[in-house]
Each structure stands twice: as structure tokens, then as C-alpha cells.
Amino acid sequence: MAKEKIALLGGNGMLGTDIAGLCTKNNLDVTVFDLPQWDITVDEDIKKAVDSADIIINCAAYTNVDLAESQYDLACKINAQAVAELAEMIRKNNKYLIHISTDFVFDGQSSEPYKETDAPNPINAYGRSKLAGEQAVIDSRCDYCIVRIQWTFGHAGNNFVKKVIERAANIKNVKVVDDQIGSPTATTEAAKILLQLAKQKPKGLFHLAADGFVSRYQMAQFIFDYLKIQVDLSPCKTADFNSPADRPLNSRFNCDKIKSLSAINIPTWQDQLTSFLAQLKS
Numbered sequence: 177m178a179k180e181k182i183a184l185l186g187g188n189g190m191l192g193t194d195i196a197g198l199c200t201k202n203n204l205d206v207t208v209f210d211l212p213q214w215d216i217t218v219d220e221d222i223k224k225a226v227d228s229a230d231i232i233i234n235c236a237a238y239t240n241v242d243l244a245e246s247q248y249d250l251a252c253k254i255n256a257q258a259v260a261e262l263a264e265m266i267r268k269n270n271k272y273l274i275h276i277s278t279d280f281v282f283d284g285q286s287s288e289p290y291k292e293t294d295a296p297n298p299i300n301a302y303g304r305s306k307l308a309g310e311q312a313v314i315d316s317r318c319d320y321c322i323v324r325i326q327w328t329f330g331h332a333g334n335n336f337v338k339k340v341i342e343r344a345a346n347i348k349n350v351k352v353v354d355d356q357i358g359s360p361t362a363t364t365e366a367a368k369i370l371l372q373l374a375k376q377k378p379k380g381l382f383h384l385a386a387d388g389f390v391s392r393y394q395m396a397q398f399i400f401d402y403l404k405i406q407v408d409l410s411p412c413k414t415a416d417f418n419s420p421a422d423r424p425l426n427s428r429f430n431c432d433k434i435k436s437l438s439a440i441n442i443p444t445w446q447d448q449l450t451s452f453l454a455q456l457k458s
């Protein structure tokens with residue numbers, strides 16, 4: 177059987193870079209599509225990517241959560257309208273789509289980890305644009321799997337781990353919120369699971385996050401302890417920050433559904449973060 181071709185949209189972003197690297201390592205046939213040469217909002221570009229592959233992994237997204245409050249139309253153009261066009265073209269051509277989404281589709285008010293069957297209710301513009309993208313994929317009736325991820329960190333992008341280390345280098349008293357709870361997830365681990373999904377082609381919605389839960393404050397403490405960074409760390413509340421976008425307090429996912437697929441192994445957040453920090457140190 178001929179090797180299946182993968183089109184990786186947004187393949188130069190934080191998650192995309194690690195998927196591309198793993199594809200190359202595993203000798204998979206992958207082509208990266210990303211700005212500035214390729215734009216998901218341009219129909220001919222979508223067609224080019226869909227025509228080139230059997231499996232399309234969509235990591236392309238407008239991801240600036242705070243700026244999305246004032247650029248909602250642009251966020252929707254990239255995260256929803258372009259995704260509707262992509263999914264429609266995938267349906268017409270009988271291809272398979274893996275679309276990446278986010279915990280920000282939820283309001284974070286639940287006292288339980290979120291299941292795929294829980295009703296979304298985004299509390300910021302980015303979350304609304306991503307939810308509209310999910311709905312567009314579902315409405316298209318293409319062969320899809322939507323994978324919601326959360327609290328990701330990787331070498332190729334800006335993320336909480338890098339920001340908190342940078343903050344500690346610049347200021348003595350670091351305050352971190354202790355009322356946002358989630359699962360820090362390495363993009364390298366997410367990439368492994370996404371490529372398993374590309375092999376198995378399951379249909380539907382899946383939650384994917386590292387095993388275990390932690391607050392942002394405890395996560396910062398873990399990072400400083402591991403890297404032996406001396407800093408005066410103190411907890412604060414999300415409400416103390418005047419960010420343009422609201423954040424869900426509970427980002428916890430129930431990942432039983434994805435874990436029930438074969439060959440899916442999800443390490444703990446401590447293991448995932450330790451591997452990342454060890455590489456930063458070396």
C-alpha cells in the first residue's frame with residue numbers, strides 16, 4: 177500500500193513543529209503549510225493542501241487570547257470561517273481531518289474534569305472563535321477527529337514555562353495564580369498521540385491532556401524547584417490581573433475516551449514537564 181501523505185497546516189507553530197519533527201523521525205510523508213507562503217484564509221491555498229494529502233492535520237490558528245478580544249473578526253476568519261472551507265473541501269475529496277481545538281471552549285465553572293459530552297460555553301473571544309471552528313467541522317460531515325488540548329508547552333513557541341522562567345530572571349517577587357487548574361502538556365507528547373490518531377483515524381471529539389492536575393502556581397513552583405531558581409514566589413488570584421480576556425479557572429479534562437483507543441499512553445504532567453526542563457538545562 178502506498179504511504180499516506182500528511183498535510184500539516186500551521187506546521188511552523190509550537191505544536192506543528194513537534195509534529196513535523198516526529199513525522200520526519202518516523203519517516204512519514206509530511207508537507208508543512210504555514211504563513212507567510214501559505215494562508216488558511218485563502219481558498220486556493222486550502223485546495224492546494226487538501227489536494228496534496230490523504231490526512232490533514234490542522235494546527236493553523238489565531239492563538240493570541242488577549243488580542244482576540246479586539247481582533248475578533250480576524251480570529252473568526254482564521255479559526256472558524258477558514259476551517260469551514262477546509263472541512264468542506266475535505267468532505268468533497270474524502271480525506272481525513274485532525275483538527276486541534278482547546279479547553280477555552282469551556283467556561284471553567286464545573287467542579288469536575290470536562291468530558292467531551294459537556295456543553296461548551298466560552299468566556300472569551302478566542303474560545304468563541306475556536307468553538308465556531310469545531311462546529312464548522314461537525315456541520316461539514318467530513319471524516320474528522322477534533323482534539324481539544326490544553327496548557328501546552330514546547331521548544332518552538334512562547335508558553336507559560338518560558339514566560340515564568342523569564343519573569344524570574346527579571347523580577348524578584350513573582351506572583352502566579354493559584355485558582356487556574358489544568359494539566360501541563362508537552363507538545364512532543366501531544367504530537368505522538370496525534371500521529372497515533374492519524375494511523376487509527378477515529379471519528380469524533382477527543383480531550384487530550386497530560387495525566388494529573390495542577391494549579392499554575394504549583395506548576396511554577398515545580399519549575400523553579402527543578403531548575404533551582406531562587407525567587408520569591410507567591411500565589412495570587414486570576415481576578416487580580418486585569419487581562420483583556422477572561423480565563424476559565426477549571427481547565428481539567430477527562431481523557432478516558434482518548435485513553436480507550438489502542439496504543440495511547442499519556443504520561444503524567446510531572447514527567448512531561450521534567451523532560452522539557454531537562455532539555456532546557458542541557
Ligand SMILES: NC(=O)c1ccc[n+]([C@@H]2O[C@H](COP(=O)([O-])OP(=O)(O)OC[C@H]3O[C@@H](n4cnc5c(N)ncnc54)[C@H](OP(=O)(O)O)[C@@H]3O)[C@@H](O)[C@H]2O)c1
Pocket residue numbers: 185186187188189190191192209210211212214215216217234235236237238239254276277278279306324325326327328329333
Ligand atoms: N498553546 C496552547 O496552550 C494551546 C492550548 C489549547 C489549544 N491550542 C491549540 O493548538 C493549536 C496549535 O497552537 P500552537 O500552540 O502551536 O500555536 P502557534 O504556535 O500560534 O501556532 C499556530 C500556527 O498557525 C499559524 N497561522 C496563524 N494564522 C494563519 C493563517 N492565516 N494561515 C496559516 N497559518 C496561520 C501561525 O503562524 P504565525 O506564527 O506566523 O502567526 C502558527 O505557525 C491551535 O489550534 C491552538 O488553538 C493551543
